Amino acid sequence: MAYTRDVEPSLMNDKKAANAGLSHAAAKVSDYFGCNVFGPETMRLLLPKEVYRKVQDAITHGKRFDLEVANTVASAMKTWAISKGATHYCHWFQPMTGATAEKHDSFMEPVGEGNVLEVFSGQQLVQAEPDASSFPSGGLRATFEARGYTAWDPTSPAFVLETPGGSTLCIPTIFVSYTGESLDTKTPLLRSIEALNKAALGILDYFDGGARKVFSTLGAEQEYFLIDAAYYRARPDLVLAERTLFGAASPKGQQLEDHYFGAIKDRVFSFMTDLESELYKLGVPLKTRHNEVAPNQFECAPVFEEANVAIDHNQLVMDMLRRVAARHKLSCLLYEKPFAGINGSGKHNNWSLGTDTGKNLLTPGDTPRQNLQFLLFLVSIIKAVRDHSLLLRASIASSGNDHRLGANEAPPAIMSVFLGAQLTGVLGDIEKGVTGKSTPPAWMDFGIDKIPAILKDNTDRNRTSPFAFTGNKFEFRAVGSSFNNAGPITVLNTIVANQLLETKKEIDALLKTKKDFKAAAIAVVRKLYKEGKAVCFEGNNYSAEWAAEAKRRGLPNVKTTPDALLAFKEKAAVAMFERLGVLSRQESLSRYHIKLEKYAKDIDIEAKTILEMVDTLYVPAAVEYMGQLSAAIEAAGRLLGKEACLRSPQELLRELALRLSEARTSAAELAKALAAAEAVEDAEAKAAAYCRKVKPLFTPARAAVDALEGLVPAKLWPVPKYREMLFLL
Secondary structure, eight states: OOOOTTSOOOOSOOHHHHTTTGGGTTSOHHHHTTTTEEOHHHHHHHSOHHHHHHHHHHHHHOOOOOHHHHHHHHHHHHHHHHHTTEEEEEEEBOBTTSSOBOOEEESEEEEETTEEEEOOOHHHHHEEOOBOTTSOOTTSSOTTOOBEEEEEOTTSOEEEEEETTEEEEEEEEEEEETTSOBOBSHHHHHHHHHHHHHHHHHHHTTTTOOOSOEEEEEEEEEEEEEEEHHHHHTOHHHHHHSSOSOOOOOSSSSTTOOSTTOOOOHHHHHHHHHHHHHHHHTTOOEEEEEEOSSTTEEEEEEOOEEHHHHHHHHHHHHHHHHHHHHHTTEEEEOSSOSSTTSOOOEEEEEEEEEETTSOBTTSOOSSHHHHHHHHHHHHHHHHHHHHTHHHHHHHTOOHHHHHHTTSSSSOOSSOOEEOOHHHHHHHHHHHHTOOOTTSOGGGOOTTOOSOOOOOSSOSOOOTTOSEEEOSSSEEEEEEETTOOTHHHHHHHHHHHHHHHHHHHHHHHHHHTTTOOHHHHHHHHHHHHHHHHGGGBOOSOTTSHHHHHHHHHHTOOOOOSHHHHGGGGGOHHHHHHHHHTTSOOHHHHHHHHHHHHHHHHHHHHHHHHHHHHHIIIIIHHHHHHHHHHHHHHHHHHHHHHOOHHHHHHHHHHHHHHHHHHHHHHHHHHHHHHHHHHHHHOOSHHHHHHHIIIIIGGGHHHHHHHHHHHHTTSOGGGOSSOOHHHHHHOO
16 A cells, blocks of 8 residues: 555554553662663572672683583573563574574473473573574585574673563573684674783783773663654665665754754653663663754663673664564664765764773873873774774774765764873873973973873863764764674774784883883883874864875775775784684684675665665656646646646646656666676675665666655655654654
């Protein structure tokens, strides 16, 4: 059935829907937070002390425990999950699709004579064997090689997921092939966390801080759009391609800037309250909610956590956004650029380094020695971004993010670091070997043998920077809204770990020359900043001047995904991942091929959707109106007999015919280019063909159809318009 404007959007007038999921809304969050999580508090209550201690040792220090311990944990986990209404369990994993996956098995086991028992063993907890044949592998395995293994990750707590159909115990796991290669995003993430731990502890050894573990922390701000579900279902492009491939701009967009931080509409507030309630039960520490810049765009943000758990939680956030939206007869759009002409959506990843002693290593200290430690980590991160900026760009590359990056709403494709005026001044003084005027002279002399005081919030935030220091963390703003954060954070962890190892080597080399540690460390800070400062930029990253300046500095400005992904196959990057034990050579190359293939498939789906919508929606609507207009012109001519009276409608008819011809011609050219791209066999050449030959032809097809939208009466237009999707909620 064609879309009709006689049907109102599914407004929230249903009390049952309006109140869905709000059973906890009136309670204090502290009364039910994490109630569906098999976390430390629950384990402490249900496990014997010695078993609990062994599990915590595994979580905190990576120690292994035996099957007997696993059996005890499994028994307690089963009892707890069943008490929560769970009838099934699953190993919850993250294949290289960007989403999560799960295969549900019942606790029920036949015990003879028609009887059953609920059974869950340590072996079932620790390992399972889902079919691996249909997940992306990037050439790591053949399709007929179906065996793959999931293995329990005890560092991320199990949880019970409640759905209208029932409840399921979900156990976070890694996913590997029969021969041990990583088929997921979590395995390399965990490896990168361990590599970072070892490298950072090597630096901390100089400072006697007592830390036994260093880990990356993450707070992932999540942007998203909400539209009425009826509008979503009426747009084939949103359903199939996750973005509007056509659509004339609404007379009102975001130009009044009246949506940002504005009063939240009742329907959206009900959705947000429901969302938070569900996520609080799952232990996700959501802290912030607000309207974003674009109409019907919103954001939620959690408190930071250890990166592994934070990434699992962000996957749950995205899943729950969609589930709760459907409950409220809404659709949640997580694509980076679902609407042209207004802001797209991203994830602002607030990344830092923490220790098991509760210290944030990116927090400036209160003493010169603490600030020296801070500066060593800071300049190591700067140097890592400078040396691996293309790899960092590759980690956030996708067809969706290509639309968003640099569009005056998100950082550009040039990876740069924002430090703020004070830190830039401190590092500049150290580089030059002079004392800054603002530095207390008692803390620094001309030889820079002491370290200056550094303010924690020393500057304004720079929203145009892809990697901005914000007082005690870096905000990696370039990640796309639909991304699994594991990929970008794995790359970030790895390049920083690699540089910290190099930093230690340089300090050790200077110590062998009998320099004292302070002098050696300052010399290394000076050297690394000098070598890495080209990536530092304090101004407007959107400006044309910065693009020209970045080119002079030798910083890559790679605007398309196929070009950016080449970083994954560079010898230096492959060697670094392999040396640090994060990815083998084969695993690195598999990521390249998977992402390249995904890009080509994305553009292929968009092209085919464009062709279908032109032929089956827009052309028929235009032809129908042209028929009505022609009949009206003919009737008016018979009645009035005056050519002058018919000039205006005849001009409209001619313009309709012209735009219709343009749409059909553009579609024909697109179909020809699409057929040529589909015929290419080489993966790199195929992606290049979709990028350079197919995708550019979207523009003329869209321009013709969008022009028709401005001519055809609204009641005949076959799909919801921007002004409806963005303002009727």
